[in-house]
Amino acid sequence: xxxxxxxxxxxxxxxxxxxxxxxxxxxxxxxxxxxxxxxxxxxxxxxxxxxxxxxxxxxxxxxxxxxxxxxxxxxxxxxxxxxxxxxxxxxxxxxxxxxxxxxxxxxxxxxxxxxxxxxxxxxxxxxxxxxxxxxxxxxxxxxxxxxxxxxxxxxxxxxxxxxxxxxxxxxxxxxxxxxxxxxxxxxxxxxxxxxxxxxxxxxxxxxxxxxxxxxxxxxxxxxxxxxxxxxxxxxxxxxxxxxxxxxxxxxxxxxxxxxxxxxxxxxxxxxxxxxxxxxxxxxxxxxxxxxxxxxxxxxxxxxxxxxxxxxxxxxxxxxxxxxxxxxxxxxxxxxxxxxxxxxxxxxxxxxxxxxxxxxxxxxxxxxxxxxxxxxxxxxxxxxxxxxxxxxxxxxxxxxxxxxxxxx
Numbered sequence: 001x002x003x004x005x006x007x008x009x010x011x012x013x014x015x016x017x018x019x020x021x022x023x024x025x026x027x028x029x030x031x032x033x034x035x036x037x038x039x040x041x042x043x044x045x046x047x048x049x050x051x052x053x054x055x056x057x058x059x060x061x062x063x064x065x066x067x068x069x070x071x072x073x074x075x076x077x078x079x080x081x082x083x084x085x086x087x088x089x090x091x092x093x094x095x096x097x098x099x100x101x102x103x104x105x106x107x108x109x110x111x112x113x114x115x116x117x118x119x120x121x122x123x124x125x126x127x128x129x130x131x132x133x134x135x136x137x138x139x140x141x142x143x144x145x146x147x148x149x150x151x152x153x154x155x156x157x158x159x160x161x162x163x164x165x166x167x168x169x170x171x172x173x174x175x176x177x178x179x180x181x182x183x184x185x186x187x188x189x190x191x192x193x194x195x196x197x198x199x200x201x202x203x204x205x206x207x208x209x210x211x212x213x214x215x216x217x218x219x220x221x222x223x224x225x226x227x228x229x230x231x232x233x234x235x236x237x238x239x240x241x242x243x244x245x246x247x248x249x250x251x252x253x254x255x256x257x258x259x260x261x262x263x264x265x266x267x268x269x270x271x272x273x274x275x276x277x278x279x280x281x282x283x284x285x286x287x288x289x290x291x292x293x294x295x296x297x298x299x300x301x302x303x304x305x306x307x308x309x310x311x312x313x314x315x316x317x318x319x320x321x322x323x324x325x326x327x328x329x330x331x332x333x334x335x336x337x338x339x340x341x342x343x344x345x346x347x348x349x350x351x352x353x354x355x356x357x358x359x360x361x362x363x364x365x366x367x368x369x370x371x372x373x374x375x376x377x378x379x380x381x382x383x384x385x386x387x388x389x390x391x392x393x394x395x396x397x398x399x400x401x402x403x404x405x406x407x
Contacts (some may be wrong), residue, residue: 005162006109007032007165008167008339009168012169012173013172014140015120015174016301018300018301019124019128019302021132023074023076024322030339031135032136033139035164036138037222043126047083047122052202052275053200053276056120056235061125062211063116063118065111065113070322078128083126084227085154086209090104090209090211091212092212094215099217119189144158144178147169154166170298175285175303178305185292187291187344188287189285192241192285194244195244195247195248196240196248197250198237198281199349200276201273201274202275204271204272207234211225218242219245222238223266223270289304293346300325304352305317331344332344
């Protein structure tokens with residue numbers, strides 16, 4: 001144990017959330033290690049230009065303005081905008097079983113965009129490009145095999161036999177976090193009995209830099225705009241959340257029949273669906289850690305919470321965790337406290353847990369509201385959407401909050 005390398009903070013998980021957090025902590029002057037199972041060269045590899053639907057990564061994120069501001073402060077956003085990305089100026093949401101429809105417009109908020117659709121691999125690459133020139137010590141191509149309390153430090157064992165020590169270990173290792181399990185932090189979770197089908201499509205009409213979302217009884221369908229290097233506006237990323245039985249039926253269809261189902265489901269808002277990529281289906285499960293912290297240990301991002309993708313807020317909740325963790329650890333640095341001080345971690349948990357629970361409750365409420373077909377509820381949601389669409393100030397405040405402009 002005396003030969004173990006000692007850090008102030010170890011972040012486990014080099015995805016979008018963990019890498020951003022490691023960068024921010026390093027800039028505050030902490031000695032930070034970032035442990036990532038993937039290979040550094042692969043993570044830094046630039047994607048090839050796109051020519052067809054198969055060339056896009058199927059996993060994308062809708063990055064809010066607040067998350068963009070965080071990434072700008074870390075020096076990573078310039079790498080994002082140098083690659084493929086698609087700012088969207090509009091968002092249209094409607095009830096497929098009624099007449100309710102609401103449209104959000106960036107111009108009404110005097111903003112350039114409501115958000116930006118980015119392929120996950122492009123965002124991770126942009127972050128790792130900054131890591132390469134930072135003081136973060138990247139420990140890549142290795143798995144963590146255990147994490148335990150060792151006196152006033154946390155001990156991390158790696159698969160190659162190395163032992164690392166840190167005052168604070170932060171788990172950013174995803175929804176099925178092994179570190180969360182090793183720390184003994186239980187979760188509340190339940191299946192939605194739905195699957196999210198994701199793929200890329202090419203449509204006959206331009207997406208008009210608008211995100212489109214149609215709700216139905218069996219789940220929401222989102223068309224998220226994508227942009228190519230040449231500026232082609234006919235590609236969209238699809239997230240189609242459906243009841244498990246219906247999702248299995250859709251996954252079994254051939255491409256032509258599936259494209260026809262998509263056209264029908266989106267009510268041909270973008271004309272014909274001309275091509276579809278390989279489809280992937282993921283079971284949807286809501287998960288929330290009862291506590292985000294333990295002695296010398298904290299959770300961020302999907303390791304702490306996962307929500308239904310119907311509002312596309314998963315990545316932004318993770319970046320909200322990062323922002324608050326950076327704020328609290330900056331205070332600790334300024335006052336000479338250990339990064340693992342119980343008051344520092346308690347403030348992080350208090351600030352983030354309520355906000356994350358509120359978003360999870362809102363998403364559950366939306367799912368229940370649109371998943372029921374009783375006539376009074378259908379009338380209520382459609383009337384409410386039409387009413388809200390006509391109330392510019394109220395509607396714009398909701399949009400601003402979703403963008404993270406009202407904190």
